[in-house]
Amino acid sequence: MISRNKILILLLIPLIISCVSYPTASASENYKVLLFDETVTVLDNLTVHVLLNYKFMPLLDEGYYFDTWYINIHTAEASGITVEGVSGALTFTSTVDGNWTLLVIDLGSKVFSNQNYLLKISYFATDRVEVKGPEKILSMWAETRSSYMENVTLTVNIPKGYSLIEYEPPFLSCKESMDGVVLSGQRVEVGANESYYLRVKFADTVVMYNVTCRYTFTNIGSKTEGKPKFEVPGPLELGMQEVSQISYDPSPISTSYDESGNLRCKFRTSSIAPRENVTIIICFVAKITIPPAINDSYSGGxxxxxxxxxxxxxxxxxxxxxxxxxxxxxxxxxxxxxxxxxxxxxxxxxxxxxxxxxxxxxxxxxxxxxxxxxxxxxxxxxxxxxxxxxxxxxxxxxxxxxxxxxxxxxxxxxxxxxxxxxxxxxxxxxxxxxxxxxxxxxxxxxxxxGRHITEQIKKDSSEPEFVLWWVYEPFDYEGEYVTRLLAAGGVYRPDISVSASYEDEISIYSNLNLRLIINNYGNGTADSTNVTVGVPEGLMLLNTSLYSLGKMHEYESKDLNLFINANSVGNATIEISVRYQAEEGEIETQNYMYNVSIIKALTAISCNVSSSKLQKGNNVRIQGLIIPELPGKNVILEFTKPDGESLTSSVITNLDGSYNYTVTPDVTGLWSLNASWKGDSTYTGATSQTLKLTVVEPPPTGNLEIIVQDENEKPIGGATVSSTSQHSGQQVVSGDTGSDGSVTFSDLMLGNYTFQVSKNGYIEKLASVDVEAGATVELNIKLEEELESEPEKLEGIPGFPITSIMMGILVGIILVKWCRGG
Missing domain, CATH: 3.10.620.30 (C8orf32 fold)
Incomplete structure (x- = not known):
C-alpha cells in the first residue's frame, strides 16, 4: 500500500547552448550537428564516465567563422575533464551553474562555413546516479536547442553485479551478460528544438537485509489470560528470496507450512493481565536475488x-x-x-x-x-x-x-x-x-x-490479511517491520556476517558437525579475515581453533566445517569470533555464540528366549544385549504370570554387554517377559520388547521295568537294553541291567515300544511292550545261552583209513618220477 511519484529527472547527454563567431553569428541558426555519439559508463563506485564525440558544421556567410565553442554538460560535480580537437588537446574554462557545467572551448583554429569540426570531450561525474537503497537511477538530460542533429548514438554501460529494471528513451536496446548490461541505440535526423531524456533504473542483483519483525499483542479483555497462544508468519523462503540466521524470542512451540507454502509459527507466552502486552520478535537475514530478465523467447501458450x-x-x-x-x-x-x-x-x-x-x-x-x-x-x-x-x-x-x-x-x-x-x-x-x-x-x-520482502503467498483471496492468521481473543495486534540494508549503495565497506548450520541437540560421545558460512554482505573487501573457535569443557574441538581466510571480496562466501566431540552431559556454548580489516585499515571484530544441548546417549536392549513354548518344569534360557556394549550393568527381567502376578530378577551384563539367565516356569498358561535397565549418568535406560511364553502341562507318561534272566530264571547283569522302534513323539531309550538283571525307564511317552536285549554269550532277543499312563509295566525277557560246537573230522573212503590213502598217494608220485628217469 505504497504510493510513489514518477521520477522525472533523467539521464545523460550534453546540452549545446551557444557558439561564438567572428565577426558575428547566431549559433542556433548558423550550424548543424552531424554527429552526437555519447558513451556513458557507470563505474563500480557509481561514478559516471562520459565520452562524447561531437561533430558540428557552421552554416555562416562568407568570411564568418567560429573559433570558440560553448557547451553545457549535465553535471555539477565534473572532474577529469579533457577536450580534444582536430589538432590535439584544447584549452577550456568551466563554470558551474545549478546542475550544469558550462565549458567554453578555444577551438585553436577558425572554423568556416561548411567545414566539419570534431570535438572529443571526456569527464567524470559523481552526481548522476541517485542511490535509493538497492535501487540506482542514472539520469541525464539532452536537448537540441534549435540545432539539427543528423545522427545521435548513445551507449550506456552498467557494471556486473547489477540488474536492469527499466530505461528510456525507447530507441535503446538492451543486452545483458555476465560482465554487465549494455544499452545502445541510434536516432537519425533529430529535429531542431527536439529534446529527450536518458533515464536508466538498475539495482543490485543480490540484496541482503537484516529484518526484525515485532508482533505485539495487547490484552483488551477484563481478566488475566493464562499462557495464551499466538500464531504469526515465519521467515519465508521461496524463489528468489532466501532466509538465514533466523532467531525467535521467545522460541516457538511449533512451526508448520500451510497449503500455500507459508510458514506458521505458534507461540505460548506467560499470563497477560488486562491492558498488558507481549511482543514476539523474529529476526533473520533476507537475501533477495533479482531474477533473469523476461523476454519474448518465453512464448509458451x-x-x-x-x-x-x-x-x-x-x-x-x-x-x-x-x-x-x-x-x-x-x-x-x-x-x-x-x-x-x-x-x-x-x-x-x-x-x-x-x-x-x-x-x-x-x-x-x-x-x-x-x-x-x-x-x-x-x-x-x-x-x-x-x-x-x-x-x-x-x-x-x-x-x-x-x-x-x-x-x-x-x-x-x-x-x-x-x-x-x-x-x-x-x-x-x-x-x-x-x-x-x-x-x-x-x-x-x-x-x-530488490526491496520487496515476501511474507505470505495467497492461493485464495479469503486468506487473512498480511501478518496474522489467527490469535486467541481477547487480544489486539500491532506489527512493526524494521529492515536494514547490509550493503548500502555508494559506500564501499565489507560487512562480515556468520551463519551456522548444526544440530543444537546431540548425544554424549557423538560428534557435532558445525558448518559456518562466512559471508561478506558488504560491497568492499575485508583483509586479514580470521576466525577463532572456542569450546567449553564438555566439548572437544577436533579441528584447529584458528582459521585464516585472507581476503574476502564483496559478496563472497566461505565455508568452514567444524567437528566437535561431546564428552559430558549438559548445556554448552560455542563461541565464534571473526576479526577482519576494512579497506580504511579499521579493525572489525564480531562475536557469535551457538548453544548446544548435550543429552544422554541412547541405548537399546534386546531380549530373546530359547523357546517360546515349553512344558512346566522345564528350563528356558533368556539372553540379550545392551547396545552399545555396556559391561557391568544391572538388567532387570520382569515376568508376568498368567494370573497377573509379577516377578523380577536381575542379572549383570558381561564384558560384551550381553546377559544370560535361566528360569523354570512353574505355572501353565501365557507368561510375558521383558528386559530393562534404568540407565546412568551418561546413557539413557531402555526396555526391550515384550516376549510371550506359553507354558503347558507335560503329556501323561508311564514307567517300564525290564527284567532279563536266563533259562533257569537267574538274573543276567550287564545286558544292554535299547528301544529299536517307536511311534512319533516317543523317546529312544537305552540302558544296562544291574546285578539283579533289571533296568528301569521312567516317564516314558505312552505307546508300544520294541526293545532289543543283548549280552555276550547269549542269543539277542526282541520284545515289545505297551507303556501305560501312570503305571509301571514289568517285562520279563529270558535269554538262551549260545551252544559250543565240536571240531569237524576228516572222513576217509569207506573201508580204508585216511593214513593208508595218504601213503598210497605219496608212493604213486615217487613211481611216476622214477619211470620218467628223474
Missing part, C-alpha cells in the same frame, strides 16, 4: 501450463473470476494474444493505465479509518484502489483467462531504521519461465527493485 496449477485459476470471495463483467474484460484483453506472456502484458497495460491510486483510501487506512477491501469487481468499477486492490484485480483478470496467479503480501524496504510499509503485489506463472513477480501499483513488470 495456455496448453503448456501444468495441470497441478489449476488451483491458482479458481474464483474466490474477492477474486470474482466467474463474474460476466470480469470474464468479458479478461477475454477482450487477451483473446488476440497467442502466448501467456503477451496475455499477461495486455492485462498489465490495462491495469496500470486504467486504475488510479486511491490516495484518500491510503490516508484513511493510515488513520485506521478505512480497511475495506474492494475486491476485483469493485476496483474495476471504481477505477481506483490501493496496492491490495490493484493486485486483486490483476490476479482475477489473469485467472479469468486461465493463467495461474496469486497475490503476494509483504513489506518494502525504504531506508535504514525506518519501519517498513506493508505492500501487496502479484505472481503470475509464465510457461518456460516460471513464476514472474509483477507490481502493478508501482508499474514494475518482471523485475522488482
Amino acid at each position: 495456455l496448453s503448456e501450463i501444468p495441470l497441478n496449477l489449476e488451483k491458482y485459476t479458481t474464483a474466490d470471495n474477492y477474486w470474482e473470476v466467474n463474474d460476466p463483467t470480469i470474464r468479458g474484460l479478461s477475454q477482450n484483453l487477451t483473446e488476440n494474444e497467442t502466448n501467456v506472456l503477451n496475455k499477461v502484458k495486455a492485462i498489465y497495460s490495462f491495469v496500470i493505465n486504467n486504475i488510479e491510486y486511491d490516495d484518500e483510501k491510503y490516508e484513511a487506512i493510515q488513520r485506521a479509518q478505512n480497511s475495506e477491501r474492494y475486491g476485483a469487481l469493485k476496483t474495476y468499477t471504481l477505477g481506483r484502489g490501493v496496492c491490495a486492490d490493484f493486485s486483486d484485480l490483476f490476479v482475477t483478470l489473469c485467472r479469468a483467462s486461465g493463467i495461474p496467479a496469486t497475490r503476494v503480501d509483504g513489506y518494502i524496504y525504504e531506508r535504514d531504521g525506518l519501519t517498513s510499509m506493508l505492500h501487496a503485489w502479484v505472481e503470475v506463472f509464465i510457461p518456460r519461465y516460471g513464476w514472474l513477480q509483477i507490481d502493478p501499483t508501482w508499474k514494475l513488470f518482471g523485475r522488482l527493485e
